[in-house]
Amino acid sequence: MRRILSIKEGKVFVRSFLYGFLFLFFVLVIFLISEYKGVVSRIHQVIQSDIYTYSFDFDDEIVSISSDLFLLEELTLNYYALYFEDDKTLFTDENSKMDLKEFYVSWMNNKTIYDQIRIIDNDGMELLRVNYNEGVSSPVEEDSLQDKSSRYYFYNSIILDDNFLYISKLDLNVENDEIELVDGKPKPMLRIASTFFDENGNKMGLILVNYLASNLLHTVDELEHSSYADFEVLNKDGYYLHSNNEGIEFGFMYDDLNDEVFSKYHDYKYYEYDNNYVNSDRELKELYTSIVISEESLSQKISQQLGVQTEVVSDNGDIYIVGEVVLFENSEVKDLIVRYSFGFLVVVVLALGIGKIFDEYMANRKQIIRTLEFSSSHDILTGLPNRKSIFDKIEYRLSRKIQMAILFIDFDRFKNVNDTHGHEIGDKVLIEGSKRIKDCLRNDDFIGRIGGDEFVAILNDVDNNKVIDDVCIRIIKAINDINLIDGKKIDIGVSIGVSLSKDFKDVEDLVNYADMAMYEVKKKSKNNYIIFKK
Structure with a gap:
């Protein structure tokens, strides 16, 4: 008998220990996930x-170089050292040339960021060139001036009119058909050119500067949080202009590096984003962030800086900055894993200690589960179903x-309520608003809160827009009638975006397009509704 009782007690202890362990482990995992998301969010930010x-620095540097070039063009013309005659650009005299x-x-010597400044005539012949080597500037002798008519940057820039700015490919400098090396390393170069004209509108040639692009590319390594991520700069074809592995940079200029592109190592499709905003994508083990620098954005910024409409023509196309x-x-994620590894040991110890206590609460388990199930499917504040x-x-x-x-409903000016009266009044506004929205729906419709001041309503069996119009108008009026909460004057409205199930087969699309329609309302007038039309 004692042996039977001992076996039963052992089973109860084991069962209680397992319950306790699983519960604590579940809590541990919840905290781990929450903290992990916080760490990832912080890294992302x-x-x-x-x-x-870096994108601002990149843009500002290009704008600064462009300003230098146009100022250089203006000052060059003010010297009156050149004239145009019989389709030739000539120096007026030797003194002016000197x-x-x-x-x-x-x-x-003052700038120190340029490798060369050149004046090239309409036929591609250098009229004047000044080189910057080892901290000293010096003009090139006339017998060393070169014919650049076969160079891509000449024939791509000489065809441009006034107020156009040419930017060459960001590549490596080539001298005598070989990649130039300085201290054993190639020299990244960006050539920026502008055509110039005499008083009669005759095109006299172009002024071209060679910008030493190494500093611009390697500025990314000096960013405040560069230790968090590998920042890389890519051209339009996915070749590395800057990489942590210098051996694969500028692969398009080497026969044995033609396959060294971003897609060889990563699945992230940075090129699918063509806007000037930061874009992100998270995979299982990697977090990617990118931004594109386009001709359009450079043209806009240069025009703003110069006060003259300037169009950029670039051989680069778009340049992408990608952080992985x-x-x-x-290091933060590693620290988190180490801490929670110790937390696992603590869970085991606590589970052993509270095994029997946990068993005493088994009788209440069903009630607890029901409570948890309700909490997991309903919003605590309003009591409405959740997302x-x-x-x-x-x-x-x-x-x-x-x-x-699907109605995507968002309160207008709700933030002002929180800022002015505090979150307690804001919560009461949400509660009152949710009740009024629910009262505006039909008996078989459905309303839920997905977070903040955002709600989603489902109008069932809708076969025409009249039902939608009636419901939306009632909701807008009902929310506008919320004027006083606890003696506080309230001024809110509501914007509604609508999507129809006949246009979509996916839940996410159906809700997202309703959300997009709602934002269109906010952009245009607020306190209104729009039905998305596919």
Whole structure:
């Protein structure tokens, strides 16, 4: 008998220990996921900040170079050292030529960021060139001036009119058909040119500067949080202009590096984003962030800086800045894993200690589960179904091919309520607003809160827009009538975006396009509604 009792007690202890362990482990995992998301979010934010900083620095540097070039063009013309006659650009006299050379030498010594300044005539022949080598500027002798008519940057720039700015490919400098090396390393170069004209409108040639692009590319390594991510700069074809592995940079200029492109190592499709905003994508182990620098954005910024409409023509096309974080190699993530490894041991110890106590609560388990289930499917503040519950209902109706309309509802000026009266009044506004929205719906319709001041309503069996119009108008009026909460004057409205199930087969698309329609309302007038038309 004692042996039987001992066996039963052992089973109870084991069962209680397992319950306790599983419960604590579940809590541990929840905290781990929450903290992990916080770490990833923080990493994401700092990487976004750095990407923005570098893109601004990149743009500002190109704008600064462009300003230099146009100023150089203006000052060159003011020297009156050149004239155009019989389709030729010539120097007026030797003294003027010497004065212009001395000016260019002084300019180069002050700037220190340019490798060469050149004046090239309409036939591609250099009229004047000043080189900057080892901290000293010097003009090139006339017998060393070269014919550049076969160079791509000449024939791509000489055809341009006034107020056009040419930017060459960002590539490596080539001398005598070989990549130039300085201290054993290639020299990244960006050539920027502008055609210039005499008083009669005759094109006299172009002024071209060779910008030493190494500093611009390697500025990314000096970003505040560069240790978080591998920042890389890509051209339009995916070749590396800057990489942590210098051996694969400028692969398009080497026969044995033709396959060294971003897609060889990564699945992230950075080229699918053609806007000037930071874009992100997270895979299982990596977090990617990118931004594109386009001809259009450069043209706009240069025009703003110069006060003259200037169009950029670039051989680069778009340039992409990509930041990659390998999450499980990040120091913060590693620290988090170590801490939670110790947390696992603590869970085991606690589970052993509370095994029997946990068993005493088994009688209440069903009630607890019901409470948790309700909390997991409902919003605590308003008592309305939450995002998951709404999405489940939409998905069910889509599977049954029930015609419905989705209303994405967002309060207007709700932030002002929180800022002015505090979150307690804001919460009461949400509660009152949710009640009024629900009262505006039909008996078989459905309303839920997906977060903040955003709600989603499902209008069932909708076969025409009249039902939608009536419901939306009632909701807008009902929310506008919320004027006083606890003696506080309230001024809010509501913007509504509508999508129809007949246009979509996917839950996410159905809700997202309703969300997009709602934002169109906010952009245009607020306190209104729009039905998305596919």
